[in-house]
Amino acid sequence: xxxxxxxxxxxxxxxxxxxxxxxxxxxxxxxxxxxxxxxxxxxxxxxxxxxxxxxxxxxxxxxxxxxxxxxxxxxxxxxxxxxxxxxxxxxxxxxxxxxxxxxxxxxxxxxxxxxxxxxxxxxxxxxxxxxxxxxxxxxxxxxxxxxxxxxxxxxxxxxxxxxxxxxxxxxxxxxxxxxxxxxxxxxxxxxxxxxxxxxxxxxxxxxxxxxxxxxxxxxxxxxxxxxxxxxxxxxxxxxxxxxxxxxxxxxxxxxxxxxxxxxxxxxxxxxxxxxxxxxxxxxxxxxxxxxxxxxxxxxxxxxxxxxxxxxxxxxxxxxxxxxxxxxxxxxxxxxxxxxxxxxxxxxxxxxxxxxxxxxxxxxxxxxxxxxxxxxxxxxxxxxxxxxxxxxxxxxxxxxxxxxxxxxxxxxxxxxxxxxxxxxxxxxxxxxxxxxxxxxxxxxxxxxxxxxxxxxxxxxxxxxxxxxxxxxxxxxxxxxxxxxxxxxxxxxxxxxxxxxxxxxxxxxxxxxxxxxxxxxxxxxxxxxxxxxxxxxxxxxxxxxx
Numbered sequence: 001x002x003x004x005x006x007x008x009x010x011x012x013x014x015x016x017x018x019x020x021x022x023x024x025x026x027x028x029x030x031x032x033x034x035x036x037x038x039x040x041x042x043x044x045x046x047x048x049x050x051x052x053x054x055x056x057x058x059x060x061x062x063x064x065x066x067x068x069x070x071x072x073x074x075x076x077x078x079x080x081x082x083x084x085x086x087x088x089x090x091x092x093x094x095x096x097x098x099x100x101x102x103x104x105x106x107x108x109x110x111x112x113x114x115x116x117x118x119x120x121x122x123x124x125x126x127x128x129x130x131x132x133x134x135x136x137x138x139x140x141x142x143x144x145x146x147x148x149x150x151x152x153x154x155x156x157x158x159x160x161x162x163x164x165x166x167x168x169x170x171x172x173x174x175x176x177x178x179x180x181x182x183x184x185x186x187x188x189x190x191x192x193x194x195x196x197x198x199x200x201x202x203x204x205x206x207x208x209x210x211x212x213x214x215x216x217x218x219x220x221x222x223x224x225x226x227x228x229x230x231x232x233x234x235x236x237x238x239x240x241x242x243x244x245x246x247x248x249x250x251x252x253x254x255x256x257x258x259x260x261x262x263x264x265x266x267x268x269x270x271x272x273x274x275x276x277x278x279x280x281x282x283x284x285x286x287x288x289x290x291x292x293x294x295x296x297x298x299x300x301x302x303x304x305x306x307x308x309x310x311x312x313x314x315x316x317x318x319x320x321x322x323x324x325x326x327x328x329x330x331x332x333x334x335x336x337x338x339x340x341x342x343x344x345x346x347x348x349x350x351x352x353x354x355x356x357x358x359x360x361x362x363x364x365x366x367x368x369x370x371x372x373x374x375x376x377x378x379x380x381x382x383x384x385x386x387x388x389x390x391x392x393x394x395x396x397x398x399x400x401x402x403x404x405x406x407x408x409x410x411x412x413x414x415x416x417x418x419x420x421x422x423x424x425x426x427x428x429x430x431x432x433x434x435x436x437x438x439x440x441x442x443x444x445x446x447x448x449x450x451x452x453x454x455x456x457x458x459x460x461x462x463x464x465x466x467x468x469x470x471x472x473x474x475x476x477x478x479x480x481x482x483x484x485x486x487x488x489x490x491x492x493x494x495x496x497x498x499x500x501x502x503x504x505x506x507x508x509x510x511x512x513x514x515x516x517x518x519x520x521x522x523x524x525x526x527x528x529x530x531x532x533x534x535x536x537x538x539x540x541x542x543x544x
Contacts, residue, residue: 005172006170006172007030007031007172008024008032008174008354010031011176011177012035013033013035014179015125015128016177016343017175018033019059019132020177020347020351021136024354025139027063030142031142032142034144034163035143036146036149038145039129039130041126041129042126042302044125044205046245047243047334047340048088049112049336049341050120050417051345052120053072053073054418054421055345055347056072057069057072057421058421058424059347061425062348062424062430070131074087074120075118081127081128083252085122086245086253088122090226090230091234092109092232093403094228095396096235099289100289104218104223106396107499108399108499108500109500109501110501111225112231122259147164147167150162154322155321172321173322173354173357174322176322176324177325179327180312180331195309195311197313197379198384199333199390200267201264202266202271202309203263203306204262204305205259206260206301206303206305209257210299211258211295213229228244230249232337237288237393239265240265240393241263241335243334244259245259257301277304280306310331311333311383313329314328316372318372323368323371325343325350326339326342326346327339327343330375345374345378350371352430353371370435373439374435378439384454385409395471398464401478401482405453407501408488411489415524415528415531416527418530447523450487453482475496487520487521489528490508490512513528513529516529
């Protein structure tokens, strides 16, 4: 059974494949969207950061797609898509020591200022992915679920696909958005063996009900600005970390589920051969009593997923008439919720290049070179960020320092994207968009000052990992680097005693704006004054 040629065939109808199909179909392209399973279905990648939804907003404006506007904030998701998602007001980190009750002073928290966009979201992916798949079909993409591709035939003039049902399709271009088990990566032998990653981790995760609110158990003993349950809560310990992502933490949520999972150093804690996932979970609960109390009444509602090492990479992500997109190209770790942020950045770069290629009938590899460099850059920098985190878990003081490296980078990146979004909404000038620059990569890695600070901080982390530098000495070095940076706004990042960072308080906003006017480098001044509420009419903050 032969079918007419499509402009683009997309393998995988998850969040990335369906979003790309929606954009391309809206532009008038003939799109085929194939998936080996069906919606609705379980998926990980549930916690957003400002970067993620800001990029979705940019694409919604760029391609004028109402459905992308609907998934561009927690509030619009609840209004237009589903009431099954949670709210994310912060990144919270609680440090634990094996066999001990948690020490209240060993916590950090980064607040997410609501400003104009509201808070971030905990995405119940089966609803979000299904909505975006339906959006792709609405704009004209042809969808095939329960259709597994068995053969990929890359030719000079087209790509041929053969399914397990004996159907054949042809397309002018192929995008693989399936993930780890990418048929295209397998066909072309693209995976690095071993993966090019300094991070070594494995995962154990599921969904639960009846997970306790951690604040109710601790009596708000930590003194943090936001309740732990109001955001993505991370339990940290030497050798790994655990996520707690509630979907039931918003008054209008109708979903009782909580996403729960461990990520463990796979060299120190390899996947056990003589233990079920539930047995391993129980073992970890026995080790950390202050984590166990949160799950005393919890029930598992779907089968555990237990993996070996989760890192994988590809020596090439773009070729003649094909692209491995996002998680088909590689993956590092869930820490800091970089997966969806990276995915949206890649989507924003790939979609307009594909639209232009279809129009010009020019699918040359050079046309997609930026996408290749962006994806490889994202992989390298995300790896360094996660690797630094795992090393820092050995000592709370070192974690407290590394937390600030991440917070500084993500803050600069958010400022840049906020400024870009504001200017683009006014002008619709695509030359100011992120994909018109050299790859942003990890938060603001093409910010010269931050790039150098990040390099020096990684050098300290490497020395700790090699055993040539004490973790506390490394923490002191990293804090000094942050204090010396001229691009650090005065919101507490340079002070290790300030474990809770909230740039959105009135006092910190005033300090940042005044700093931008009087002392900040030009790029920081421009970004802060362009996005901060009242940035153009600030007066000097009161002394404190």
